Amino acid sequence: MNLVRFNNPHYNVNRVLVDELFNNFFKNDYHEDYAKNYGTKPASNIFETETEFKIEVLLPGFKKEDVQLNYQNNLLTIKVENEVKEDKPEEYKYAHREFGAFNFEKQYRVPKSVNDEKISANFENGVLNITLLKKEEALEKAPVEIKIS
Numbered sequence: 001m002n003l004v005r006f007n008n009p010h011y012n013v014n015r016v017l018v019d020e021l022f023n024n025f026f027k028n029d030y031h032e033d034y035a036k037n038y039g040t041k042p043a044s045n046i047f048e049t050e051t052e053f054k055i056e057v058l059l060p061g062f063k064k065e066d067v068q069l070n071y072q073n074n075l076l077t078i079k080v081e082n083e084v085k086e087d088k089p090e091e092y093k094y095a096h097r098e099f100g101a102f103n104f105e106k107q108y109r110v111p112k113s114v115n116d117e118k119i120s121a122n123f124e125n126g127v128l129n130i131t132l133l134k135k136e137e138a139l140e141k142a143p144v145e146i147k148i149s
Contacts, residue, residue, distance in 0.1 A: 041104050050140060053114065053132040057106070060126040067128060069121055076108045076119075078128070 047054040057078060059067065066082040081103050110116075110132060118133040 041106050044106070046108075051134055053110075053134070055108065055128075055130040055132070057128040057130070058126065059123075059128050062126070064123040067123060069130070071110070071116055071119055074110045074112060074114075076110050076130070076132075077105065078107075079105045 043058045045054075045056040047056075055076075059080065062080055062082060066080050068077075068079040068081070070077045070079070113134050114132045115135045120131045122129045122131075
C-alpha cells in the first residue's frame with residue numbers, strides 16, 4: 001500500500017494568493033509602460049430615448065483635434081491619437097501610475113434603426129457627446145384604433 005499525501009485544494013489556492021500578495025508588495029516590479037500596454041480605454045455612458053441614442057465618452061487631457069470619429073457598416077469607431085509628452089525629468093521612474101493620456105481606439109456596434117446621415121458629435125470640457133438619431137420607421141407610433149363594423 002502506498003501512502004499519498006492529501007492536499008486540500010482550498011488551502012493551496014489561499015496560500016498561493018497570500019504568497020503573491022506579499023511577494024508583489026515587497027518587490028517593486030512595476031513597469032512604467034504598464035498602463036500604456038494595458039489597453040486603457042475611457043469610461044462611457046450610453047443612453048436611449050424614444051428618438052435617439054446618446055453616447056458620452058470621458059476624454060480628459062485630450063483636445064478636439066485629437067479625436068477621430070468614423071461610422072461604417074453599423075460600427076462607430078472613436079480613435080484618439082496624440083503624441084504623449086512626458087513632463088518628468090529623465091531620472092524619474094514611476095513607482096505607481098494609474099492615469100495618463102494614452103492613445104486608444106474604441107468601437108460601438110450601432111443598431112440598424114439609427115439614421116447614419118444624422119449622427120452628430122460635440123466635444124466640450126473633456127467629454128465627447130455623440131447623438132445618433134433613430135430612423136422615422138424605427139420610432140414607435142401611437143396605436144391606431146380599429147373600428148369594428
